[in-house]
Amino acid sequence: MKFVTAILFTVGIIVAAPSARKIEPFLLKYCVDCHDTETSEGGLNLQTLDREITDENLDHWRRVFDQLDRVGMPPSNKKQPSPAERSEAVATLLNSLVVHLDAKSKSQTILRRLNRMEYRRTIGDLLSLDVSLWDPTATFPEDETDHGLDNVGETLMTSDFLLRQQLASATEALDRAIQFGPRPRPQRIDASPPSPHYKQTALTRHHWSVNSQEYLALFAGGQGTKGGFAVIPSGEVTPHENGPRVKAWEGAPVGGRYNLRVVASYEVGRPWLKGVVHDTTEVPTLAVSLAPWGVGLPTRESPQDVQVREWALPRNGERREFETEIWLDRTWFPKLSWLNGPIKNPNLDLVQSLAPDQWETVDKKKLSNKEKGEWLRRMGRELAQIYRGPSVRLHSISIEGPLVRKWPPASHRAIFGDASWNELEPRPFLERFAGRAFRRPLRSGELDPIVSMVETALANGMDHEVALKNGLRAILVAPQFLYLYENKGQLDDYALASRLSYFLWATMPDAELLKLAAAGQLSDRRILLGQARRLLADSRSDAFVRHFTDRWLGLHQLGSMPPDENGFGAWYYHGQLERNGREETVRFFRHILDQNLSVSHFINSDLTFVNYPLARLYGIEGVKSRAFELIKLTDPRRGGLLGQASVLTASANGIDTSPVIRGMWVLENLLGQPPPPPPANVSAIEPDIRGTTTIREQLAAHRDHATCAACHRQIDPLGFALENFDPIGGWRKNAPGQRGLVDAAGKWRGKPFRDIVELKVILGKHQGEVARHLADRLLAYGTGRRSSLAARLQVNAITDKTRNTDHRLRDLIEQVILSEAFLTK
Amino acid sequence: MLEIRAEHHKPSQLVKRFVAASNPFGFYPDAFFPNQAGVGYELPSLLSPLKEHQNRFTIFSHLDHGLSGGHKACHAFLSGIKVSDARRFSDGNISIDQKMAGWVGARTRFSSLHLGNNADQSWTRNGVQVPSEGDPARIFDALFLDNTADARAAQRLQMGLDGSVLDAVREQAKGFARHLGARDREHLDQYFTAVRELERKLRMNANWIDRPKPEVKLKRPQKGEGQKKNLPLYYELMALALQTDSTRVATTWADGGNLLEDFGLSYPSYHKYSHHGRLPELVEGLLKIELHQMQCLAKFLDQLQSIPDNLNGGRLLDHTMVLVGSGLANGSSHSTHNMPILVAGGGFRHGRHHVSPEEPEKRVPLNNLYLTIAQHFGLEIDRFNTSTGTLNGFG
Missing domain, CATH: 2.60.120 (Jelly Rolls)
Incomplete structure (x- = not known):
């Protein structure tokens, strides 16, 4: 029987009709028992569901797909397919779904507005301004996100609030950049x-x-x-x-x-x-x-x-x-x-206890300000003595x-060269600036509306400086600057230059990229790959490393639920753990990237970066300063992302931990298999930390319930394994609301584990899923589009290419850049 | 207080005002919802500061938006629609205050005012969050501080420059759009809308530049930290803004995160107390914070009740609808079911604990209440977002 199904499935992959017929044997064997006309478990009747995928039944088939893909079904008390059977069924159904969706519309990047980070860095580069302290986007509304990503064209909005702030920031940026005044004296x-x-x-x-x-x-x-x-x-x-x-x-x-x-x-x-x-x-x-x-x-x-x-x-x-x-x-x-x-x-009170003879007891409320000042000074001097x-x-x-090495500064020369306002011909001046701002050569007449605005103003007698500056301002709020233009189909060289640059640098392409684009060479795969490596080797790619890890792992949420300052939280502040924890993860990612190591390090690793505050939190000895050190981990509990303070803090809420939320974090961010949201009519668990019922007992009741069980048996065990970590990632043996020692044991996908160390061994077998999810995130981030079923095929193709070498991170990024999705709109 | 209803006026001829106040973690249910339905109910502890006003407000039970998502659904308090679902609705996830603000338009200097640190409850029909201002001093300046003649001249000049930039970039966008595919063009519509909206607001603003701002007795407030200091200031500024008809729509919120001021509590964190897990010590702390919010509200109602309404006659409270609640029903379980809702003033028949059906199939959307409020405000609409009608037994 197994032999027969295997053949059927192999055939299924190449069939390209939007039909689910090819997984019929699988459905009969594992699904129809419960999802039949009689019981229609979960509202799904597989006996009557049309095998031809149509718009009407698409949602049903997606649900079937998601459940199989995320190993949600069949329930554990039913007959289980082998991993091979499952993945064949998933691949077959995916193909059919994509064929159906393809017939409707192709997945594409929708016109992308620069997000806040990209805007800030682009303004900095375009005008040669230092934007490390000044944030021109400080008053912009928050960027809209899609599954955590804040650079997805479709979700990023433009509003009059934003436009008003962009106008104000353009004004300020130009005021900072343009320096006609005398050279400042140091x-x-x-x-x-x-x-x-x-x-x-x-x-x-x-x-x-x-x-x-x-x-x-x-x-x-x-x-x-x-x-x-x-x-x-x-x-x-x-x-x-x-x-x-x-x-x-x-x-x-x-x-x-x-x-x-x-x-x-x-x-x-x-x-x-x-x-x-x-x-x-x-x-x-x-x-x-x-x-x-x-x-x-x-x-x-x-x-x-x-x-x-x-x-x-x-x-x-x-x-x-x-x-x-x-x-x-x-x-x-x-x-x-x-x-x-x-x-x-x-404190001044020290005088009272250490030099009681010198201490003057007074009623501060009865003293005049002057008397109080004198008393404070006398006691202060006593304290200083002892x-x-x-x-x-x-x-x-x-x-x-200021150390002025050149005047006017680079920001000024970027706009004017050595000219002054009155010498400037409006059209060439504005067109030259717009060409840089728009990141590609202008089309003929493209800037006419702005040029004629300036010319009309000058003809009406407006001051040269005011009129030209207004022209520059208009360029900085023109859609050609604020949005990334991408042509249909295969991206042209300029669009590709911007896509690559915004992916790896989060800013506009530099002169070399634009030069290659002008020569029409960038679309050459070899040259493109060379440029990708150059960009990754440049320190500007720190923007990618920081921002991508933030978004992939949800670390941008750090700080929104700050830990309580008492108890375990005290060290969070004194040790600046938000800053240091994030830095650890960034350096860890950077190291894996630079050394081109396998993504398995994200699951478990024997290396990480710590400085003293983290070492103290982790119980590691020998690291004694704020400088980060690459260390070999001897403690197996800490290796990989699941042992890092940043992740453990971001997956808690500053106050307490929840196995459900941490379990969800692992499924969502590491494995890329988020279960569907709970049905709306289910009431949430109300935590009870008085100790009458433990969270494990509450969740056990939850998992006994059939509706909840399908997802919670996936979620909860992962979270239990992390219960040994407190809300900032410190190791704990006892947790609030739990009797006795923390019980971190569980069973996940049929495999029992005693604690996080054993769970990581199990997760290690799922390295392919981690790679696939990472490729999905990289592709979505790199192209600024939502991930979709259609993208899933591309993602599979990418990870197929890196499988033989254990999915090394830089290879993965390079394969993303060479993928068809990256090279087309 | 039936006399509050001004029978001699048709509601539509009256100038109505709307205030919404919320917090990020809900109100402790046992201390918020009365045990009895209807009139003459016994005031639960959180409502005790409002005792004098009992006939000027209504408490609602079993209303919510039918959403889930805990903190992530909180931003839908005034709309009933999460941002992620906005595209499925013709008005997106517009919040009730913005619906009203659009209707008020340029009749007041500010079509709406939003006070509080990073409040995320107000949304336009385009799914854009309306920013809120947390610094009382800056709100004071915007409302009551007249600019100098020079500053006004500079403002007018700037407005002229901005106007021509907007004209030019609209043309730029038209040219740009010609090179875009259908879906990109559709997306660029947001840009055209933004240009048009900004032009409209600049024009609206232009009429107000040279009109003097009202004089008030209040001194320019200093920015405090946390809700203990700021919330009373927000309420005071809202009362003054309504009194001077600077706006007719205002929202505020008691912010979350760590409290920096002293509530006499051992942990400096509102959020911590909201995760009480039924631990008595934490519940007590939470109630202290929530009681503070209710005391601020009580003072606000006192104020509105004492200020004469110059546009309608009567008192300000007679024509100001005050909605209080939270996008989260219970901060400890992170539930969004049975949201705590209070409505005061505005000319409604009050004094009751209004209980809607509890059964899943008979539940009433909170948006039915919002529709009732919007109609009372003067909007001629028969639907608001997910509403299924007006709210029975309230009006």
């Missing part, structure tokens, strides 16, 4: 030794005046504490009744590159443990963050902080000099903090800039 501020800004924490200020004016001391970590950041003193001092106030440098006078120089050391201090929570395993680290002036207190953490440097200090107190060049937008300034200092600033805890000392801070 300033130099040298604070050696630095003095404290008056908004510094009391201990820092008093220590400076009481103990030493040779350096500025930081006594606690900046991040997460109230205060603790040092800013650059401007040298200006104003008198004040509570003592002179030192003004800070209030940010860059003009946008540009600045040279920052800092001399610092670490002072271990006396063993000072009372009230000082301080993890000294990690090497003391000084961080540089950038922030705009005027948003909150400069010496505190603000939501706009961008942490750009992490400098390790010698433990032995030696001074170290750091020098770095940073980009600062106008009004942005650098601030320094002791990244891993004690969690709380030493406190000898650990600190970071800043011996010198200086900043110099």
Whole structure:
């Protein structure tokens, strides 16, 4: 019997009629028992369902397909087909479905608007602007997504809200780019030794005046504490009744590159443990963050902080000099903090317990402001006298800039060359700019509406600068700039240049790509592949690595459900785990890509990247700084994506974990087999963490229910295996609402496992499914289209080519680029 | 309070206003829904701050949109349609406030106002989320701060420039469209619509540039963090905006995420408390937060009740429909069934706990209530999104 069916199925693959007749024996053998006229289980009657696939019965056949494909049916208590039988049936039915769909419409990329990230990077490249701090899309509405992807043409919308913001951003971008003014003169501020800004924490200020004016001391970590950041003193001092106030440098006078120089050391201090929570395993680290002036207190953490440097200090107190060049937008300034200092600033109350003789008990409410200020100063000075805890000392801070190497700047020359407004002929000027902005040569007369707008304005006496700038603005909101133009059928070389560039760089094609497009060479497969490799080797492809991992794994949702700051969440903040966890996954993906390793590493791997905060979370010893290190994992629980903090946090909600949600995460993002959503009339499980019923018991009841069981036996076991990880990815033996030790055992697709380590062995056998899903995501991301049944055939073809070499990641990406779907609209 | 109904006016001649307030995690059902139906019900604890207004609001049971998806369905609170399903409906997933705002148009300076951090409840018919503003100071400026003469001149100049850019790019788009296939052209329609809509809004705005803004006593508020500080300000600003007829449609929301201010709770997280899992300590904390929201609402109703309505006579509350609820019915189970819904004011007959049928086959869509509200507002429509009629026994 098996022999016969095998032959039937082999024949089925080449048959190209939209018919499901070829899987008749399969249906009879495994399905019709329940889905017959009598019972019609789940509302499906396979006895009467027409075997010719039509528009009317398409939904039914899709359901059949999905259930077979996702191993949802037959239920576990019924006769099971062998994996080979199943995959034959799936392939056959897929072919038939695609033939039917093909007859209707071809899958294609719908006109794609630049999404926020692409817009930001394109504006940066087109105008040679540094957009690392300035986000021209900050006020744009969120991009619409399709299964997590935010670059799908069909789903990305344009609205008047968006257009209004795009118009405003075009104006601002041009204002930043165009610099007819005189060359800015660099300033130099040298604070050696630095003095404290008056908004510094009391201990820092008093220590400076009481103990030493040779350096500025930081006594606690900046991040997460109230205060603790040092800013650059401007040298200006104003008198004040509570003592002179030192003004800070209030940010860059003009946008540009600045040279920052800092001399610092670490002072271990006396063993000072009372009230000082301080993890000294990690090497003391000084961080540089950038922030705009005027948003909150400069010496505190603000939501706009961008942490750009992490400098390790010698433990032995030696001074170290750091020098770095940073980009600062106008009004942005650098601030320094002791990244891993004690969690709380030493408190005035310490005086009370350590120098009780000096402590003055007062009722603060009854004091005048002046009296209160004096009392605070007296107690602060006392504290400075007695406190000898650990600190970071800043011996010198200086900043110099803007460092102007060429004037006017590149952004200006990108538009004007050396010309001035009045010398410009509107048409050639605008057409030259539009050619770059539109990423291809203009068609004849294409820019006429904008050119004539400018010419009319000039004829009406409008100022040259105003009129021409308005023309540039119009180009930046024209559809040819905001959308990626792709011709029908085989993409022409320019469309291909943009598709490749937006795939791997998330920005416009560079000169080399455009040159190849102009020469008509890019569609040559060999050249295309060479360019793909060049793009991947360039640091601009970090945009792809970051953004794609974010979207594939749902990591963009990190931060939307932040963990609670107490308990396990404390280390999430002090260890900056959102940032570091994401970085681990990005580096991991980058490594697999660069080394062209098998996608099986995503399921299980013996390597990863950690820095101290992650190492502490994972219980790994020997990594002691913020610098990431490639490590060989000895702990089998951590290998692969399912052991990474980023994934384990994104698949929880910051508060608690749910086996259903984590199980769904694995099915959806790793295996690409999401079960259908629960029927609308099913009520959700209400969690009960008082301990009367465990989630496992609740879910067991769920799985006893036939309607629920079909999907939940797929979902829940995967989630149970991950129950040993808390909501930020720390290992736990007990979980809230569970009696005794966490029970991570289960049975998935018939195979029993005891814990995550054993589950990963089972999942390892499903490497092909992981590769297929990854190829599907890469293709959808690379072409900006939804994945569809038709794309499924392409995806199968791609993974067929990489199967023999264990689906190596770079091969997979290259096969995506060479696929017909990528090369056509 | 039957006298609230202004019998001497036809409803259509009155100027009606609409306010919607929501939160991301629902209200604790046991403390929100009364145990008795009809009039004279005993106030559950969450409604106790509203005691004085009991005859000026109605509580609704067993209404919802029939959606599932937990947090992911929350954005459909005011529309009943998820973004992902929008394309199946002629009006997309337009929310009730936008339906009304479209009707109000340029009659007020703002066709609608949206207060709150990243509220995602307001949607246009094109499936576009209407952004909300979380900074009370910026809302104050937009409503009440007059620009200088120079700034107004610059605004007019800018408007002229923007106008010609929009003209030019419309022509650009026409040329562009000629090279596109049918489906791309269809997609580019959004661009043409956006140009047209923006032109319309610029024109609407033009009429308001030189009109002075109303003077109010309130000082420019400072931005606070979290709902404890911001929600009362949002309500106050809405009351002033309605009083000065700066708008007739406003929405607000008590944001989720981590609370940064002190509710006297041990965990700084609204979300954490919503996941109470029936643990008494957490339920108590959640109720503190929800009670705060109800206290803010009570103060808002006090205010609307005390302010004379200069357009209609009577009090502001008589002609302002206030809808309160959430896209999530129960933050702990993530259920979207039996959403907590309260409607106050507006001239409806209130004072009841309105209970709709519970049986699956007899359930009433929440959109039936929205249709009733929309008609009362003056819209001549007989359907709103998934509605199947108006709501029986309410009007």
